[in-house]
Amino acid sequence: EVQLVESGGGLVKPGGSLRLSCAASGFTFSTYSMNWVRQAPGKGLEWVSAISSSGSYIFYADSVKGRFTISRDNAKKSLYLQMNSLRDEDTAVYYCARDLGVVRGQPVLDYWGQGSLVTVSS
């Protein structure tokens, strides 16, 4: 059974940093691209970042470019999101999601974690 479990969320002050982790199991992690998607309270979904299976290709939404860094450790079957210079508007539930890989250059997210809440507030 495919499982994605996020951790590392919490309360942080504006300008602070936080690192999210996503532990994967039930599939060959090293062969799938992975993504982070966030959802602000009561709002819609926003794609944040993607990383290819080897980590060679990385993409970011303009809203987080230069502040967030996605990475992965295939040996540990883990995905990460380092978030720096956090702003109030970064407050959201952050989901990690697996890319089905059926459309070249475009994520199709077939499995999602339960989400990790990040709250940015003074």
Place this chain on the structure above:
Amino acid sequence: QSVLTQPPSVSGAPGQRVTISCTGSSSNIGAGYDVHWYQQLPGTAPKLLIYSNSNRPSGVPDRFSGSKSGTSASLAITGLQAEDEADYYCQSYDSSLSASFGTGTKVTVL
């Protein structure tokens, strides 16, 4: 700021058919990029419902169907059931914003 526009809400009685539109432009859907659909039940993570315009992942009932034409796409739910009450999001690729989700539609079963 999403580049894909959906109606905020749609509703129908049990057994009815409802459709949700996803309107884009020539830089996303109209450029030929595929459209995918997700269902988000209250308090849960999204679930992939339709991928590449009209394909259903294993386990998704055939009551759900997708289509795409020009700069728009649609999700249809036939034989509406109480368990279909959820938020639905379309997703595509935009040449300026990379992956992009629609604004979301809340489906209410009357």
